[in-house]
Structures are given as structure tokens and as C-alpha cells.
Amino acid sequence: MNEGRLKMKTNLFISAAACALLAMPTMAATPMEGEKLAAEQVYTYRLLDDIKSFDPQINTDVEGSEIMRDLFEGLMNEDATGGLVPGAAESYTVSDDKLTYTFNLRDAKWSNGDPVTANDFVYAWRRLVDPATASEYAWYMELMGVKNASKVVKGEVAPDQLGVRAVDDKTFEVTIDTALPYFAAMTVHGSTFPVNQKVVETHGSEWTKPGNLVGNGAYVLTEYRSGERVVRERNPMYWDDANTIIEKTVGLIVNDENIALTRYLAGEMDQTDIPAGQYPRLKAELPDDTYSYPRSCSYIYWFNQGEKGNPALKDARVRKALSYTIDREVVVDRILQGGQYQSYNFTHQKTAGFELPEIDYASWTQAERDAKAKELLAEAGYGPDNPLSVKISYNTDEAHKKIAIAVSQFWKQKLGVNTELANSEWKVHTTNMQNGDYEIARYAWCGDYNEASxxxxxxxxxxxxxxxxxxxxxxxxxxxxxxxxxxxNPNYAAGEQLLADNMVFAPIYQYTGIIMLKPEVKGFPIDNLMQNWYSRELYIVEK
Incomplete structure (x- = not known):
């Protein structure tokens, strides 16, 4: 999916084997000594796009995941530096063979007062892999290695054969096929969050609407205006509500990043993204508001090699030529200017334990890449007498537009390629990609957990x-x-090399988070590489 912790605490997972993981300190919004809370605890921030779904098993977006973490709570959470802390589970144990995880649930309630039980997790996890749900994240449970997940996804066995069970109301057991040292960290992901079966079955497709949606998180959904705003307010039923300070979180959907910045500077928002190229100026003018930090996302251009794609893109020589001529230094240093990293591979270089592989063209000069690109495109049969024509699709955003324009100019000036640009809203853009209705498409993948896989x-x-x-x-x-x-790591390096050899996509840059954040807002996890933030960890002090 879709967002710095710089270290994943793998020692926590290893030491947990065959013994109880003792209940760790939970997160809480804790003002520092001398800080005085503001009278109004309302956090307002910018959302780039509308939300595709408020259903944990259906959502696929980064911004949607931020909302899921307020409305629901999974087995484990992350702290401000990315370390694991208890969520709906107070503790867990791991069997000697590291294939059975037993999560001990805390006493907690749904927002309607129902108790949260192990059966809620069983229902949600089965629902995720059930072909009837048609979740784009069904494969995530396969990645987790949950027993029979692949068979359920393929329709070979029923969802009730998934390797999960409720030992009792407060004990949730998971059986996996292969020991994964980062398994517990994978339960931070929104697709694994519980849902209330009674509510889903009562309201059907309407269950995620304000007034219908019942969650076990620190907030409830009180207002949603498509394309305008998402509002969640404090849930008095949440087990740690006494330590929650923010009363209301408002997400304002603003596609134009410059308009969003104007509204931030006018005091309408507490946090927004910095428009491309404006970080140096804003850092100089408003140093206490302006941040840049590593963030686990990679920006790429997909090359569609499927049936509906441009036939020319089935040729690896064409794909390489297009990728080689993208001047990543220009993109990072002249267009974005927010400390982003030039990218020639997929995995974000700050990912825990990852060893950045040596990809040959990464060490070439841009002139060498351009020369090789011209040679490859000519070999593929394209040139002045037979110019290549392609189409770049991107979702609405000023930075995406600037990059697409720059890339089209690189291709035209260096290779004579004719490029059509097409933008659409996020929902349409992602649907087109899923349906294979594109030639070249802008995309960004943000890590679901802090490991290269x-x-x-x-x-x-x-x-x-x-x-x-x-x-x-x-x-x-x-x-x-x-x-x-x-x-x-040897397999990861070999995998990255295969992707480069085939140029499945053009890697362009790896993210930093570049945001404006009001100094009065405290608790935002700048040091979490995944950028998993929770409204209940924030608080606002007096100016």
C-alpha cells in the first residue's frame, strides 16, 4: 500500500518464540511537563484524494489506512519510532516451532457497546480471503503465510479452512506455514483489522456509512462528504479513551496542493503536504513548521505488458530506453526539492535490514544512459521514420503533472517519442490500472511493514x-x-536485478515525507518510516 521507522525491532520477535510476550507499554498522548493544552482539540489535515472505502478489508489506499487506524484497531500498533506495541491484543505467545501465534485480547468494546472477541478477528480474516469479498488485499494473508490462505483465495477450500480460530472469546490463534520473524508486525496493517459481523450483515454494503459504521478504534465516523471531508470523533467506548486528547479529526479533501498550502497558511489546517519545489523556501521562512524525513514509498511508472497495453511496451528494449532517459536528478533536485532519493530499484533504501543492490545503470552517467537508450530504441525498430507514441496516465496532483510533463520532454528531446498525457481522479486511475486500461501509469507503492518483502x-x-x-x-x-x-538479502538482490533486467516499471524516486505541521501539534511520528500515525497519539498545545 501504501507509508519513518528506521529500525524494526526484530529482537522483539525472536525473543518472543516459545514464551509469552509480556504486555508492553501502550501508546498514549502524553503532554510534556510545562505544556498547556489548547482549549479546542480538533486536528485538521489535508487529504489529497477521496476515500475509496472505509471497509478495512476493501481499502487499498494510504490515506484510507490512516482513517482505518482511527476507526478500528488491529492486534498490534506502532509507536512513534515504529516499534511494536499492543493494540487489541495485550500480549501474544509464539510456539517453539514459530508457526503458531496466540494473541491474548484485552477487554475492549465496539463503539456500539458489543464486546470485541476473537471471533471478530476470525470473521474479518476469513472475510479478507473469501473470493466473495473480492478484496485486492486477499493476497496479503498469503504473504503472512496463514495456513490455507492461498487455497481459500483460489476457491479450492472454504474460508472456514483458513488457519485461524477463536480458542475462547479472548484468545485468537493463528497458524502459519513458514516462520516469519516479522509476522507480528504485519498485523499492524489495516486489512487485518476486525469488523463486527452483526453490523456488516445487518447493513450490507451500507455498513460503512456514518451512523452505521461500528468500529473498535479510538474514533467513530461522524461525517463523510464525498470529495470534501471525512470527520471522525472520539469514541467513548474505546478501551483507552481516558488517555485520548484529540476530540475530533477532520480530513479535508483538497486535490490542489497549492490551494491546500494557502489554506494551511491561513490557519484552516494543522497539516498539509508541501508542493513540489517549495520545501527550501518554506524551510527558510517557517523552519518550525517544515519537515522532511524518510518515508517508505517508491514512485514508479508502470509499463503495461498486458493484452490492453501498447504492443511496443512488450519489448524490454523499449521499456529500458524509456526508463534510462528519465533524468532522476532533475526530478528530485529541480522539481521536487524535498530531499527525495533518486531511484533505480523498487525497495526503499531505508527499509530495515535491506542491502541496496548494485543495479548497473544506476552507476552510469545520464549521458551514458541516454546513449544506451537511443541504441536500444533503434534496435527495437523505432526512430525518425517510425516514431514511438505512448500515453502516460496519472492521478490529479500538481507534482504528478510536473513529473509527467518533464518525462514527456525527456522522451521527446532524447528519443523522438510522442507522449500523450492523461489525468484522472484517484478512484478512476486505480480502477483503470486494475483493469489493465492504461499504457504507462504513475504509481507509488508504500510499504505495509518495514521489511523488503x-x-x-x-x-x-x-x-x-x-x-x-x-x-x-x-x-x-x-x-x-x-x-x-x-x-x-541475496534473493532480494536477485529479485531487484530481475526487475531491472526486464524493466517491468521505471523506478523514479523514493519518498521523503515533506509536510507543513503546526508547531502546536504534538505527537506526530516523524521518526516512523512507515508513517503509521494515530489521532489518539496527538494533542494540541496553546500557542
């Missing part, structure tokens, strides 16, 4: 998000074999 598994043939039309048995085997390796 969150990126590389996406490119397997069984991934629900691989929309490229490309698959490779060797690549699939590398990723599957990596699950049982003490050090999977």
Missing part, C-alpha cells in the same frame, strides 16, 4: 497489485524461497 512480493504473479502484466517463475521462486532464509 513488502515491496518485492508485490511483483509476484500471485500479487493482487501487480498490474504490469509481467510475471516470471524464477522471480516467484526467489520470493517464496526468501521466506525460509536466515538472510533473504
Amino acid at each position: 513488502t515491496y518485492l512480493d508485490l511483483m509476484t504473479s500471485y500479487s493482487g497489485h501487480n498490474v504490469s502484466g509481467w510475471s516470471d517463475p524464477e522471480y516467484d521462486k526467489l520470493m517464496k524461497d526468501s521466506k525460509t532464509m536466515a538472510d533473504p
Whole structure:
């Protein structure tokens, strides 16, 4: 999916095997000594796009996930630096063979007063993989290695054969096929959050509307105006409500980042993204409001090699030529100017334990890349007498537009390629990609957990998000074999090399979070690489 912790606490997982993981300190919004809380505790921030769904098993978006973490609570949460802390589970144990996880649930209630039970997790996890749900994240449970997940997703066995069970109301047991040291961290992801079966079955497709939606998180959904705003307010039934300070969180949907900045500067918002190219100026003018930090996302251009794609893009020489001529230094240093990293691979270089592989063209000069691109495109049969024509699709955003224009100019000036640009709203853009209705499409993948497989598994043939039309048995085997390796980095490097050799997509840059944040807002997790933030961890002090 879709967002810095710089270290994943793997020692926590290893020491947990065969013994109880003692209940760790939970997160809470805790003002520092001398801080005086503002009278109004309302946090308002900018959303780029409308929300596709408030259903944890259906949502696929980063911004949607932020909302899910307010409305629902999974087994585990993350603290401000990305370390694991208890969520709906107070503790867990791991069997000697590291294949059975037993989560001990705390006493908690749904927002309607119902008790949260292990059956709620059983229902949600089965629902995620049930083909009838048609979740784009069904594959996530396969990545988690939950027993029979693949068979359920394929329709070979019923959802009740998934390796989960309720031992009793407060004990949720999961059986996995292969020991994964980062398994517990994967339960932070929204697709694994519980849902209330009674509410889903009572309201059907209407269950996520304000007034119908029942969650176990610190907030409830009180208002949703499509394309305008999402409002969630404090849930008095939440088990730790006594330590929650923010009363209301308002997400304002503003597609234009410059308009969003204007509204921020006018005091209408507490947080917004910094428009492309404006970080240096804003940092100089408003240093206490302006932040840049590593964030686990990679920005790419998909090349559609499927049936509906441009036939020319089935040729790896064409794909390489297009990728090589993208001047990433220009994109990062002249257009974005927010400390982003030039990218020649997929996995974000700050990912815990990841060793950045040596990709040949990454070490070339731009002139060398351009020369090789011209040679490859000519070999593929394109030139002045037979110019290549392609179409770039991107979702509405000024930075995406600027990058698309720059890329089209690189291709025209260096290769004579004619490029059509097409933008659409996020929902339409992602639907088109899922349906294969595009040629070249802007995309960003943000890690679901802090380990390289969150990126590389996406490119397997069984991934629900691989929309490229490309698959490779060797690549699939590398990723599957990596699950049982003490050090999977050799397989990760080989996988990255295969992606580069085939140029399945053009990697362009790796993210930093570049935001404006009011100094009065405290508790925002700047040091969490995944950018998993929770409204209940925030608070606002007097100016």
C-alpha cells in the first residue's frame, strides 16, 4: 500500500518464540511537563484524494489506512519510532516451532457497546480471503503465510479452512506455514483489522456509512462528504479513551496542493503536504513548521505488458530506453526539492535490514544512459521514420503533472517519442490500472511493514497489485524461497536485478515525507518510516 521507522525491532520477535510476550507499554498522548493544552482539540489535515472505502478489508489506499487506524484497531500498533506495541491484543505467545501465534485480547468494546472477541478477528480474516469479498488485499494473508490462505483465495477450500480460530472469546490463534520473524508486525496493517459481523450483515454494503459504521478504534465516523471531508470523533467506548486528547479529526479533501498550502497558511489546517519545489523556501521562512524525513514509498511508472497495453511496451528494449532517459536528478533536485532519493530499484533504501543492490545503470552517467537508450530504441525498430507514441496516465496532483510533463520532454528531446498525457481522479486511475486500461501509469507503492518483502512480493504473479502484466517463475521462486532464509538479502538482490533486467516499471524516486505541521501539534511520528500515525497519539498545545 501504501507509508519513518528506521529500525524494526526484530529482537522483539525472536525473543518472543516459545514464551509469552509480556504486555508492553501502550501508546498514549502524553503532554510534556510545562505544556498547556489548547482549549479546542480538533486536528485538521489535508487529504489529497477521496476515500475509496472505509471497509478495512476493501481499502487499498494510504490515506484510507490512516482513517482505518482511527476507526478500528488491529492486534498490534506502532509507536512513534515504529516499534511494536499492543493494540487489541495485550500480549501474544509464539510456539517453539514459530508457526503458531496466540494473541491474548484485552477487554475492549465496539463503539456500539458489543464486546470485541476473537471471533471478530476470525470473521474479518476469513472475510479478507473469501473470493466473495473480492478484496485486492486477499493476497496479503498469503504473504503472512496463514495456513490455507492461498487455497481459500483460489476457491479450492472454504474460508472456514483458513488457519485461524477463536480458542475462547479472548484468545485468537493463528497458524502459519513458514516462520516469519516479522509476522507480528504485519498485523499492524489495516486489512487485518476486525469488523463486527452483526453490523456488516445487518447493513450490507451500507455498513460503512456514518451512523452505521461500528468500529473498535479510538474514533467513530461522524461525517463523510464525498470529495470534501471525512470527520471522525472520539469514541467513548474505546478501551483507552481516558488517555485520548484529540476530540475530533477532520480530513479535508483538497486535490490542489497549492490551494491546500494557502489554506494551511491561513490557519484552516494543522497539516498539509508541501508542493513540489517549495520545501527550501518554506524551510527558510517557517523552519518550525517544515519537515522532511524518510518515508517508505517508491514512485514508479508502470509499463503495461498486458493484452490492453501498447504492443511496443512488450519489448524490454523499449521499456529500458524509456526508463534510462528519465533524468532522476532533475526530478528530485529541480522539481521536487524535498530531499527525495533518486531511484533505480523498487525497495526503499531505508527499509530495515535491506542491502541496496548494485543495479548497473544506476552507476552510469545520464549521458551514458541516454546513449544506451537511443541504441536500444533503434534496435527495437523505432526512430525518425517510425516514431514511438505512448500515453502516460496519472492521478490529479500538481507534482504528478510536473513529473509527467518533464518525462514527456525527456522522451521527446532524447528519443523522438510522442507522449500523450492523461489525468484522472484517484478512484478512476486505480480502477483503470486494475483493469489493465492504461499504457504507462504513475504509481507509488508504500510499504505495509518495514521489511523488503513488502515491496518485492508485490511483483509476484500471485500479487493482487501487480498490474504490469509481467510475471516470471524464477522471480516467484526467489520470493517464496526468501521466506525460509536466515538472510533473504541475496534473493532480494536477485529479485531487484530481475526487475531491472526486464524493466517491468521505471523506478523514479523514493519518498521523503515533506509536510507543513503546526508547531502546536504534538505527537506526530516523524521518526516512523512507515508513517503509521494515530489521532489518539496527538494533542494540541496553546500557542
